[in-house]
Amino acid sequence: MKPLRALIIEDEPLAATRLAGLLRKQPMLVEVVGTAESVAEAEQLLRAPGPAPDVLLLDIHLADGLSFELFERLEIRCPVIFTTAYDKYALRAFKVNSVDYLLKPIDPEELTAALQKLVQRQATAAPAPVPFDAALLAQVLEQARQPAREYKSRFVVRVGEHLKAVPVEDIAYFASLEKATLLHTHEGRRLVVDYTLEQLESLLDPREFFRLNRAYLARATAIRDIIHYTNSRLQTILQPAPPDNNTVLVSREKVSTFKEWLDR
Numbered sequence: 001m002k003p004l005r006a007l008i009i010e011d012e013p014l015a016a017t018r019l020a021g022l023l024r025k026q027p028m029l030v031e032v033v034g035t036a037e038s039v040a041e042a043e044q045l046l047r048a049p050g051p052a053p054d055v056l057l058l059d060i061h062l063a064d065g066l067s068f069e070l071f072e073r074l075e076i077r078c079p080v081i082f083t084t085a086y087d088k089y090a091l092r093a094f095k096v097n098s099v100d101y102l103l104k105p106i107d108p109e110e111l112t113a114a115l116q117k118l119v120q121r122q123a124t125a126a127p128a129p130v131p132f133d134a135a136l137l138a139q140v141l142e143q144a145r146q147p148a149r150e151y152k153s154r155f156v157v158r159v160g161e162h163l164k165a166v167p168v169e170d171i172a173y174f175a176s177l178e179k180a181t182l183l184h185t186h187e188g189r190r191l192v193v194d195y196t197l198e199q200l201e202s203l204l205d206p207r208e209f210f211r212l213n214r215a216y217l218a219r220a221t222a223i224r225d226i227i228h229y230t231n232s233r234l235q236t237i238l239q240p241a242p243p244d245n246n247t248v249l250v251s252r253e254k255v256s257t258f259k260e261w262l263d264r
Contacts, residue, residue: 003029004115007045007053010083011037011063014263015104018256019057019083022108026115038063043073052078055118060084079121081114105257151205155183157191166191168208172222173238174200176215186222188240210261212236213251220262234258 006023010016016035023030033053036042039062046052056078058067070076082101100114154165172186176197183191195203197217204217211217218238225237227247234255235247242248250258 003031004119005031005033005051005054006057007033007042007055007078008035008057009037009042009062009067010035010057010059011061012059012260012263013037014260015059018260019106019111022106022111023057025108026112028115028119030115039065039067039069042067042070046070046074046076054078054122055115056080058082079118081118105260152203155193157183157193159191164191168204171219172240173216173218175217175242184222184240184242186240190243206261210258212248212254212258216248218248226262 008016008019008023010019016037020032020035023032034045036045042058042062046056056076058070058080060067060082061084083104083106084101100117102110102114152168154167155171156163156165158164166183166185170185170187172184174193174197175182175184181193181195181197181200183193185191193200197211197215200217201209201211209217209219216238218236222238222240223236224239227235227237229235229249232252232255234250236250237247
């Protein structure tokens with residue numbers, strides 16, 4: 001069987017490497033014919049002589065702009081699978097112009113389903129240029145220009161009979177302990193907050209905080225060291241150390257996402 005030739009356009013090296021690995025593990029034969037980190041690099045690859053790729057796996061935000069610029073510069077004949085960490089975009093509308101879209105971190109089964117859809121489409125129809133939808137692009141660009149979401153900047157906690165506002169910058173991590181959630185500051189103070197870790201995940205900037213496991217939500221600057229625990233597990237050393245002075249394990253299912261988060 002002739003392999004499916006895939007071109008990856010992704011500006012995060014770790015995410016590109018993971019996606020290439022997932023493609024090589026697919027039930028159908030998939031050959032990664034190249035990668036690019038920017039609109040300029042992608043344009044150069046797509047203009048290069050030789051056969052076009054069978055599928056373009058295209059991130060939306062690239063190092064030098066939005067990947068939609070490619071549709072203005074080129075006639076893209078190969079099917080497109082969009083990949084993105086941002087579901088705020090008009091992704092459902094992309095299906096008019098593409099095979100599918102995948103939200104990061106990419107689920108292997110969803111990737112397989114998208115590729116199988118592509119193979120089925122190729123078996124029933126000849127390739128055609130991906131239509132350029134100016135109205136859709138304008139909508140996406142408008143959403144991209146909207147102000148970034150504002151995350152919580154401080155937490156009000158009770159200290160004895162007093163209330164104290166703790167800036168987010170002073171927080172090292174949050175820990176769940178016996179149905180209570182404790183805020184740990186960089187100075188080593190522990191204070192009770194009236195939120196669950198699930199609620200805190202949506203209130204804090206995901207670029208700064210990561211849910212390591214069911215009990216810990218840590219700030220990047222509080223992770224002093226990362227150690228391989230087993231072939232598929234990682235353990236972190238937090239500063240300040242938790243009360244039991246143990247290392248904190250990253251949940252097995254979060255390891256890949258954690259590595260991508262660190263590499264941003």
